[in-house]
Amino acid sequence: MELIKDGKRIDGRLPNEMRKIKIEAGPLYRADGSCYLEWGGNKVLVAVYGPKEAIPRHIQNPTKALVNARYNMASFSVEDRKRPGPDRRSLEISKITSEAFENVILTELFPRTIIDINIEVLDAEAGTRCAGITAAAVALADAGIPMRDIPVACAAGKVDGVVVLDLTSEEDKKGDADLPVAIAPRSEEILLLQMDGHMTTEEFDQALDMAIKGCKEISKLQKEALLKKYKTFEEE
Amino acid sequence: MERKIVIPGTIVGTVGKHKPGRGTFSEEGNIYASRLGIVEERAGYINVTPLSGVYEPVVGDNIIGIIGEVGRTSWMVDINAPYPALLRADEVQWKIDYGETSRFLRVGDAILATIASVNEARNIEISMKGKPCRKIEDGIIIEIQPSKVPRIIGKNGSMVSLLRQHTGCWIFVGQNGRVWIRGESENISRLVEAIRKIEREAHTTGLTDRISKFLEGE
Numbered sequence: 148m149e150l151i152k153d154g155k156r157i158d159g160r161l162p163n164e165m166r167k168i169k170i171e172a173g174p175l176y177r178a179d180g181s182c183y184l185e186w187g188g189n190k191v192l193v194a195v196y197g198p199k200e201a202i203p204r205h206i207q208n209p210t211k212a213l214v215n216a217r218y219n220m221a222s223f224s225v226e227d228r229k230r231p232g233p234d235r236r237s238l239e240i241s242k243i244t245s246e247a248f249e250n251v252i253l254t255e256l257f258p259r260t261i262i263d264i265n266i267e268v269l270d271a272e273a274g275t276r277c278a279g280i281t282a283a284a285v286a287l288a289d290a291g292i293p294m295r296d297i298p299v300a301c302a303a304g305k306v307d308g309v310v311v312l313d314l315t316s317e318e319d320k321k322g323d324a325d326l327p328v329a330i331a332p333r334s335e336e337i338l339l340l341q342m343d344g345h346m347t348t349e350e351f352d353q354a355l356d357m358a359i360k361g362c363k364e365i366s367k368l369q370k371e372a373l374l375k376k377y378k379t380f381e382e383e
Numbered sequence: 384m385e386r387k388i389v390i391p392g393t394i395v396g397t398v399g400k401h402k403p404g405r406g407t408f409s410e411e412g413n414i415y416a417s418r419l420g421i422v423e424e425r426a427g428y429i430n431v432t433p434l435s436g437v438y439e440p441v442v443g444d445n446i447i448g449i450i451g452e453v454g455r456t457s458w459m460v461d462i463n464a465p466y467p468a469l470l471r472a473d474e475v476q477w478k479i480d481y482g483e484t485s486r487f488l489r490v491g492d493a494i495l496a497t498i499a500s501v502n503e504a505r506n507i508e509i510s511m512k513g514k515p516c517r518k519i520e521d522g523i524i525i526e527i528q529p530s531k532v533p534r535i536i537g538k539n540g541s542m543v544s545l546l547r548q549h550t551g552c553w554i555f556v557g558q559n560g561r562v563w564i565r566g567e568s569e570n571i572s573r574l575v576e577a578i579r580k581i582e583r584e585a586h587t588t589g590l591t592d593r594i595s596k597f598l599e600g601e
Contacts, residue, residue, distance in 0.1 A: 179435070179436075179437065180435065197437070197465070198437060198465045199437070199465050200465055200466060200467065209504060253408070253417055257465060257505075258504065258505055259465075259466065259504070259505060260465040260466075288390055288391050288418075288419050289419065289435060290435060290436065291418055291419055291420075291433045291434065291435035291436025291437070291530065292418070292436065293391070293406070293408075293417035293418050294391040294392070294417060294418075295391070295392065295408065295410075295415070295417065296391060296392035297390065297391055297392055331392075332392075333392050333415075370390055373390050373419060374388060374390065377388050377419070377434060377586055378388070
């Protein structure tokens with residue numbers, strides 16, 4: 148099966164075109180900060196709690212706050228029911244997400260505490276880790292947690308020998324490579340970089356470039372979503 | 384005055400012109416906001432007043448605490464901050480003998496106290512000596528977002544006195560986002576409704592007028 152036909156992809160997008168993204172800041176009342184994000188076929192809900200006292204006490208760091216992200220896929224988020232609970236894949240994503248955020252949160256302001264980030268994937272269609280990070284960043288800002296920047300993530304990859312932005316599930320499965328990238332958009336500092344598949348060095352550079360450009364687009368949507376929540380009443 | 388809402392990473396000034404204050408940080412000659420909030424300039428400092436976030440204890444704040452643990456000579460108190468606070472037996476208005484702490488305050492009791500000290504390691508001590516401090520024995524306590532406390536109080540307490548006038552309830556707003564209310568039950572429910580409205584619309588202008596109308600409109 149051809150994944151690229153007449154320069155267009157299976158869902159009709161151009162190689163450097165993204166799927167539609169919708170971001171809503173603060174849908175949950177009980178959480179300190181929250182975000183709901185739809186990205187193509189992905190639906191992700193993130194709740195942030197804290198900073199709060201880290202329990203049990205021996206995990207506390209006397210100099211800074213801990214960042215504890217928990218990525219979880221709902222059992223109904225994929226076609227064949229996913230066995231619920233943490234597995235190898237979700238533990239890995241939780242870990243890399245925590246580490247990405249540790250680099251932008253001003254953790255030294257809240258020693259001995261923990262910041263919980265719960266990322267719940269309700270519907271999955273490739274690129275959930277990027278969707279999770281993008282949504283978690285908005286939720287953290289909504290929770291009033293001090294950060295150097297609002298992180299954002301986007302993936303690029305290679306399909307049928309062509310470097311493309313934001314792979315769909317089909318492209319991810321049958322394509323040649325997948326490259327999720329998370330950056331701090333202001334400094335373009337890379338917070339996360341993973342790859343599976345094969346690309347030449349030139350293709351890699353091209354893909355990385357494309358992913359960073361995609362990140363910057365999404366960054367604008369994140370900022371809009373945050374400002375929208377706090378501007379709602381001012382117009383009245 | 385311009386009320387500009389900023390998000391983390393927004394440039395709010397340059398280092399030569401201003402100094403980075405609360406809610407900001409400087410990097411390569413620029414001052415950036417580190418939190419979601421409103422930019423304000425005061426005495427050469429650029430501050431970002433947060434619109435959300437947890438309570439950060441400051442010495443002298445009057446707060447409402449809930450006893451979490453009873454020790455032989457002290458209590459650990461939940462003050463709605465990321466850290467529990469220590470209340471020593473000699474920092475209360477009663478004379479307490481060794482091991483007699485639970486005769487005065489038990490787990491779950493609410494108190495009105497003052498932040499006495501906060502150190503580098505964020506060990507917090509509170510005191511019950513002095514003016515408003517006491518054990519809370521009646522009324523109800525509701526929790527609001529700590530970042531909204533200044534709006535519930537209003538300029539020089541204008542909002543609190545408005546609420547008091549219109550509902551006839553006694554209100555005490557703790558800096559840590561707990562509000563103690565005493566009064567007739569139907570008045571309390573009206574008051575809580577008004578407080579929730581203030582909380583939702585805290586970042587808007589002309590709020591006092593709207594709340595006044597809301598309370599009169601019954």
